[in-house]
Amino acid sequence: MGHKITRIAAVARLVTLDGLRRHALLGLVILAAAGQVAALLFFDFIPRDIGRASADFVLSMAWLAGFIFLFFHAVQVIALDEEKKVVYSLLARPVSRGEYVLGVFAGLAFLLLLLNLLLGALGLGALLMIKQMVQPVYFTHLGLGAYLLAWLGLYVMELLLLAVIMLFSGLVRGSFPVLLISLSYYAICSGLPVVRQAAAQRLGAGDEGGGLLLLLQAMTALFPDYQHLDFKHLITTGQALPGFSLLGVNFGAAVLYIGLALALACLIYQRRDLQ
Amino acid sequence: MMIRAAGITIALLAYVLVFSMQERSRADTLLEMRHPMPSPIQEAALGYLRQLGGEIQFIKTAVFYGGVEPGRDPYDYAPQVAGRLAAAAELHPHFIDTYYLAQAILPYVDSDYAALANDIHRRGMAALPDNYALLFFIGFNNFYYLHDYAAAADYLHRASRHPGAPSWFGHLAATLAGRGGDIRGGLLWLEAMLAAEEDEYMRERYRHSIAMFHRAIQVLEAIEDYREKHGREPATLEELVPEQMEKLPEFDPPFRLSWDPPELRLLRGDQQ
Numbered sequence: 001m002g003h004k005i006t007r008i009a010a011v012a013r014l015v016t017l018d019g020l021r022r023h024a025l026l027g028l029v030i031l032a033a034a035g036q037v038a039a040l041l042f043f044d045f046i047p048r049d050i051g052r053a054s055a056d057f058v059l060s061m062a063w064l065a066g067f068i069f070l071f072f073h074a075v076q077v078i079a080l081d082e083e084k085k086v087v088y089s090l091l092a093r094p095v096s097r098g099e100y101v102l103g104v105f106a107g108l109a110f111l112l113l114l115l116n117l118l119l120g121a122l123g124l125g126a127l128l129m130i131k132q133m134v135q136p137v138y139f140t141h142l143g144l145g146a147y148l149l150a151w152l153g154l155y156v157m158e159l160l161l162l163a164v165i166m167l168f169s170g171l172v173r174g175s176f177p178v179l180l181i182s183l184s185y186y187a188i189c190s191g192l193p194v195v196r197q198a199a200a201q202r203l204g205a206g207d208e209g210g211g212l213l214l215l216l217q218a219m220t221a222l223f224p225d226y227q228h229l230d231f232k233h234l235i236t237t238g239q240a241l242p243g244f245s246l247l248g249v250n251f252g253a254a255v256l257y258i259g260l261a262l263a264l265a266c267l268i269y270q271r272r273d274l275q
Numbered sequence: 276m277m278i279r280a281a282g283i284t285i286a287l288l289a290y291v292l293v294f295s296m297q298e299r300s301r302a303d304t305l306l307e308m309r310h311p312m313p314s315p316i317q318e319a320a321l322g323y324l325r326q327l328g329g330e331i332q333f334i335k336t337a338v339f340y341g342g343v344e345p346g347r348d349p350y351d352y353a354p355q356v357a358g359r360l361a362a363a364a365e366l367h368p369h370f371i372d373t374y375y376l377a378q379a380i381l382p383y384v385d386s387d388y389a390a391l392a393n394d395i396h397r398r399g400m401a402a403l404p405d406n407y408a409l410l411f412f413i414g415f416n417n418f419y420y421l422h423d424y425a426a427a428a429d430y431l432h433r434a435s436r437h438p439g440a441p442s443w444f445g446h447l448a449a450t451l452a453g454r455g456g457d458i459r460g461g462l463l464w465l466e467a468m469l470a471a472e473e474d475e476y477m478r479e480r481y482r483h484s485i486a487m488f489h490r491a492i493q494v495l496e497a498i499e500d501y502r503e504k505h506g507r508e509p510a511t512l513e514e515l516v517p518e519q520m521e522k523l524p525e526f527d528p529p530f531r532l533s534w535d536p537p538e539l540r541l542l543r544g545d546q547q
């Protein structure tokens with residue numbers, strides 16, 4: 001087991017170093033950091049609910065940065081390894097295909113973590129500055145616990161997407177098809193809660209509507225509702241954080257989903273013809 | 276090389292010329308706002324960014340409204356503004372600025388838009404149950420624009436029960452209840468406020484209002500008795516004398532009774 005982890009960590013280290021060397025990623029970091037600082041300009045447009053709008057802006061910029069990282073870098077990692085034949089060099093070592101997949105996931109997850117830590121610190125700094133600049137009635141509360149919880153939720157959402165991207169990378173060859181399928185997956189995840197709500201309002205609980213509602217519920221198990229991990233509304237309200245049971249269920253479901261997606265990705269990659 | 280440089284220079288100059296023509300035509304064009312996409316589509320498209328999307332809808336509307344020329348017909352832009360603010364409220368119901376802007380723009384157009392503003396505020400009430408300002412907005416719109424005094428009284432009464440709400444909310448609610456024909460309801464609220472009030476000046480005002488409401492209830496009971504005996508409403512309050520009451524009670528200014536069968540209203544000042 002220890003050797004397995006060592007091999008996974010080695011692949012992860014390669015992926016991390018490769019990512020840190022890419023100018024595009026450095027550009028993304030600079031752009032995202034500038035976006036966080038732009039909160040200092042954004043709040044000028046808000047007359048009253050400055051705290052809430054600023055917190056929304058900071059986390060939204062971070063989500064956009066993570067989104068760009070996932071769909072324009074993470075999607076390409078496995079595809080590029082195959083195109084440039086790097087994967088053969090790696091698999092020539094005593095690294096199983098499953099360990100390779102897990103290593104790539106861990107490396108990209110670590111890069112995401114670094115990105116989120118940097119943006120989180122910048123975002124907190126921007127929010128503290130804004131809080132000092134406005135009257136207390138417009139920015140009543142800034143909860144550090146809620147801020148960290150919101151950021152953790154954001155990071156886990158990104159890991160969810162990353163695990164799904166790894167799965168699609170094993171199923172499909174080429175970065176562009178993986179990008180399209182991943183974007184479609186994300187669009188379904190975003191749209192499904194809205195469809196469920198609309199269907200529930202129109203159909204009610206009658207026999208006619210029951211089948212469709214069940215189908216939509218089953219689809220939500222495959223295309224999870226990311227709003228369960230969205231805690232940014234708590235940052236400036238001063239409300240108590242959700243209970244451990246609710247957090248446990250939401251984060252637990254996400255972690256299990258990530259695990260299942262990765263297990264499936266490893267299985268698929270084991271059987272895949274790399275030629 | 277020279278030809279290429281000349282070609283690029285000409286293309287650049289042509290672009291600058293066309294751009295300046297475009298900017299000139301933009302300055303002459305009336306500021307327009309488009310209808311937003313339906314909020315379910317925006318919600319599905321934005322996902323995690325839906326709150327930011329709501330805030331951007333608010334900013335677009337606020338910036339647009341700030342640039343509207345004085346004297347422009349509000350019906351030119353009211354549907355689009357109402358649509359955007361409704362979308363903002365759907366996308367981010369916790370964002371209070373949407374409701375303040377809706378209240379600032381929509382009710383002044385006409386009573387239909389006042390009702391639309393109330394719909395937007397009700398969306399906020401569900402998300403922000405501790406915010407009495409929204410209840411006050413709905414109550415005010417019902418009173419001033421929709422002339423639904425009973426509904427106005429109900430919302431203002433609910434607002435008055437929030438901690439931190441100004442003390443005059445409740446008095447206003449009771450007064451509007453009287454104006455809307457719910458005299459008994461208004462009296463109950465006044466008595467509750469008197470019991471809770473510590474300031475002697477306010478207590479004295481409540482006692483005065485309670486006395487007026489009691490007199491109005493005497494007349495109301497006389498009308499009910501008349502209705503039971505004659506099977507119809509009295510045409511004027513004078514018909515109640517002397518069978519139902521010895522004489523009609525007098526009301527201290529600014530209070531006065533208004534009888535518009537079947538509604539008996541207790542009015543203040545020069546209200547109609």
